[in-house]
Amino acid sequence: MLDSHDRPHASDGARPSRAVIIGLTALGLTVIGINAWLCDDAFITLRTAKHLVEGRGPVFNVGWRVQSFTHPAWMLTLALAWALTREAFWTTIAVGLAVSGVALGVALGRCRGWTGALVVVAALSCSRAFVEYSTAGLENPLTHLVIAGAAALLLSRGDPRRRLLAAGWLVSAAFLSRPDAVLLLAPVFVHVDRCAREAGLSRRQRWSAWLLGASPAIGWELFSLIYYGALIPNTAVAKLGLGLDRSELISRGFAYVWRAATRDPLTFALVLAGLVIPWLPTRVGASGLRPLGRGAAAYLIYVIAIGGDFMEGRFLTAPAMCGALMLGQLRWSSRAALAMFPACVLLAGLGARHPWSPDASSPAAGIQHGITDERSHYAAASSAWAWRPGRSMPDHPWRDAGEAGHPVGERSGERVVLFSTMGFYGFFADPHLHIVDAFALGDPVLARLPPVRRIDWKAGHLPRVLPDGYLRTLADDPAQIQIIDPEVARLYEAALRVHHGPIFARGRAAAIFELMSGRASAKVDARRYRLAELVPVDAGVLARSRKPVRFRDAGVELEFSARPDALAFTLSPGQRYAISFYAGDIELERRELELVGELDDPPQLVNLDPPTRPFDRVHVLPLTMHGKRSLVLGQAPPRARR
Secondary structure, eight states, rough: OOGGGGSSSTTTOOOOHHHHHHHHHHHHHHHHTTOOOOTTTHHHHHHHHHHHHHTTTTOOSSSSSOOSSSHHHHHHHHHHHHHHOOSHHHHHHHHHHHHHHHHHHHHHHTTTTHHHHHHHHHHHHTTTHHHHTTSSSSHHHHHHHHHHHHHHHHHHHHHHHHHHHHHHHHHHHHHOOOOHHHHHHHHHHHHHHHHHTTOOOOOHHHHHHHHHHHHHHOOOOOOHHHOOOOOOOOOHHHHHOOOOOHHHHHHHHHHHHHHHHHOHHHHHHHHHHHHGGGSOOOGSSSSHHHHHHHHHHHHHHHHHHHHTOOBGGGHHHHHHHHHHHHTTTTTTOOOHHHHHHHHHHHHTTTTTOOTOOHHHOOOOOOOOBBBOHHHHHHEEEEBBGOOTOOOOOSOOOHHHHHHTSSSSOOOOSSSSOOSSSHHHHHHOTTTEEEEETTTTTTTTTTSSSSOOTTTBBBTTBOOOOOOOHHHHHHHHOTTTTSSSSSHHHHHHHHHHHHTSSSOOTTTHHHHHHHHHHHHGGGSSSHHHHHHHTOOEEHHHHHHOOOOOOOOOOTTTTEEOOOOSOOOOEEEEESSSEEEEEEETEEEEEEEEEOOOOOTTTTOOEEEEEEOOOSSSSEEEEEETTTTOOOOEEEOOOGGGOO
C-alpha cells in the first residue's frame, strides 16, 4: 500500500476556477511578453529549421548531417511555425509565449485554490530567469510545460496503466526537449511505476506501457543514429568534452548558483523551495510532488557538476518551476496569499534587474566566472522592447555580416568561413555557405578536439584551434584531405564517412562506432591542441635578449640545451603560476607560486632552485589572469643568470 505522502491529492482542496486560471495566466504572459527577446543561439536552431522546411534537411551546414541543436522537439516546433509564417523573430517569440501560456495554465489548474494559483503567478512573474527564458528562443518553455504536466500527473488519480503510459510520454517529451531534462522526470516515472506495481499490474503490462510511452524518444534516437550517425547531439560533444578538472567544474557550478542568489534572488528562492517543501510534513500539503522534488535535486546536482552555463539563470528555470509548483500546493490563507504578491515583487527588486521593468538600453553586466547576462547583451538589438516601426529585428551587426555574404575581414564569395557566433550570422547568410565555428557546436571534427586552454573559460563556449589544412579541405573538396596532422586527418576521414557520405555507404557503420567510442580521436595529441597558444622560447636566446616575452593562458616554455645551476626570471605580480620541469615528455616536478602585488606593479624577480634530476624544459603556466589577456616574462638580472 502507498504511504499517505505518496497518495495523489486530487481531492484535497478546490481547484482554481477557469476564470482565475485564465486571468492569472494572462498576467504572467504580460510580464513575459514585455521581456520578450531572442538570443543568438536561438538562430542556430532556426537556421536548421529553415533548412528542414526548405528541403535541405535538419542540418546547419548543407551537405553535413550534424545535429547542431540539443532540443529535437523544440526544433521541430520552430520548423512548423517557420513553415506557416516564413518569419523568424516574431514567430519564435509567439511560439515561446504560446507554450509558456499552456505551461502556466496547466500549472495553475493543479494549484490548491485561487490562493495557491496567485502565489505561483506572483513567484514566476518575479523570477527574472523564468520570465526572460520563456521567450529567448530556446527550449525552456517546452521544459516548463513538461514539468507542469508531470505535476498534473502526480496530483491525479486514474487507471494505473494509463498513468504509467502518460509518465512514459512525459519522459519522452523531456528527453526531446533536451536530453538532460530526463533527470527531472525520471523520479516521477519511478514513482508512477511503483504505484502501478502496487496496484497489481504485471511486469509485462508495465513494460509494454513504458515502451509505448518511450516510443517517441526511441524513435528519435533511431533516426539520429541512422541520419546523423550519433546518439547524442554534436552540441553535447562540443560542450561537455571539456578535459577540465572535476573540482574546477564543480566550483564553477556553485558560482553559477551563487550568481543567481545575488542577481536573481527570487529564482534562487524558488530553487530552494523545490528542494525543501516536498519534504515538509504531509499536512503542509506538497508531499504529493515529492518525486518532482527529487528530480529537481538531481537536475541541480547535474548543473553544478557540469560547471553551470554561460547564460545567467538559464539552467535554473526548470528547478525554479518545480519550486513554484510546490508553493502552489501549500494551504495558503487569503491574507497570506495576498501578502506573498508584494513580497515577491520586493524580493525581485533586490536583484540586478526587475522583470517587471525591462530596459532595452541597460548595459550588460560584466562576465564573472564565464557567466553573462545574455538578455542585457542582446536587448538593444533583439528584444520586443527595442522594436520601433520600420525596424527589422534582430537588428545586429552579425545579421548585417550574414546578409552581406561574408564576415568583416573575409572576402566575399568564399564557400567556407570561420564565424564562431553563428546564430544571427548563419540564419541570414547564404544557406549554402559552410560556417565553421571555433566553439564546434556544428562541427563534428572540432568538437572532438581538446579546447584551447582558457583560465576564464565560459561553459558551452570552449574554443578550438583549427588544424592546419582544415579550412582548405572544406573549401576545395571535402573528399580530398589536406589536413597536415595525420591523426586529425584520420578523425576527419571517419567524420566524413559518417556525416557527409551516403547514409548507407559501406564502412559507415564502422566509422560511426569509431566516432562514438572515441577511437577515431584517441591518438590525437591532446596537449598540442589544448596548449596551442604555448610560446616556446630558447632559454639561451632569452638570456641574451632585452625584449620581454608575452604569453597567454597556455603559458611559455623555456627550452634548455644544458641543465642550469639556477633559474631566475621576472614575472608579472598579482598572479599565481605553476612551474613544471620536464625531461622529454615526462613531468619531473611541479611547483606553484603566487606573486603578491598589484597587476600594474613592475615585474618581480623569481629565483628557483632547479630539481636535481636533469631536465630540458620549464613550463611557466599562469593559473590566474584577472582579466589580463597577456602576461610578461622578462629577462633575469645578469647576476642571477648563468
